[in-house]
Amino acid sequence: MPKNILIVDDSATSRMVIRKCLSMGGYEGVVYFEAANGVEALDLLKDNEIDLILTDLVMPEMDGEELVINTRQSDKFRTIPIIVISSIANPAYESKLISLGASAVLNKPLSPMALDKTVKTVYNN
Secondary structure (H helix, E strand, C coil): CCCEEEEECCCHHHHHHHHHHHHHCCCCCCEEEEECCHHHHHHHHHHCCCCEEEECCCCCCCCHHHHHHHHHCCCCCCCCCEEEEECCCCHHHHHHHHHHCCCEEEECCCCHHHHHHHHHHHHCC
C-alpha cells in the first residue's frame, strides 16, 4: 500500500475528488502531496519519498505526458508507478502513454472502485 501519494492536476477540485476516491478505498494514513503541473511535481519528487503518482494530462507548464517522460528518464524516479487520469478517451493515445512509461491510464469521470483496483494492480507489480 502506498504511503506517500503525489496527485498532479491543475484543478484543485480534481485533486480533491482523487483524494476522496482514495479515502473511500480505505487508504488510511496516506500522506498526500499535491502539484498543479509537472514542474511542481518534479520539485516535490526531489524533496520527498513518493510511492505513487496520479497525474492529469492537460496542465500548463508541463503536462502529464511530459511528466511521465521526465520521471522515466530519471534514475531516482523511474520506478515510481504513475497512473494517468484523463478525460481524453483515446485507446491509441493511452497505448502511447503506456509505452512512454505510464503504469496505467484511467478515464474521467473517476470511479473510486476503478481507482482502487488500478492502484492495487500497479503498486503491487
